[in-house]
Amino acid sequence: MAISKTSSTRSMATSLVRKAGVRMTQQRRAVLETILTSHDHPTAAMIFERTKAHMPGISLATVYNCLETMAETGIINHLNFDNGPSRFCPNLEPHVHLLDDTSNRVLDVQLKPGLRPEDVFELPEGTCVTRMDACLHGNIPV
């Protein structure tokens, strides 16, 4: 089981990088695999610690460079919440974020099935929403 999960994460990482036209390096692969298997919207420091467990020689600067390249090419989402450190999200499906006021936990949330942003928000007439980028703040039950 563990082997097939790893190999599917690896092939997803390869195909994302190839689609973005970015050269795959061992470091990029390791950083991307860390993000693809992290569902908690980690910070760069968290990604560094997790990647270092598999690739002890990687530096924090390299992790930052990989994250910057992957965010610029749309392989991952780069998120900024208030004054906190940047966080990263591998979910490329349309979604917004729900940030827990107490724990700073971040969840991906989608519109309810069948709804479009135009159905939920009062938008100027004729507006065509091209992507969603919003953060809801609240208290998420534990």
Ligand SMILES: [Zn+2]
């Ligand atoms: Zn997300």
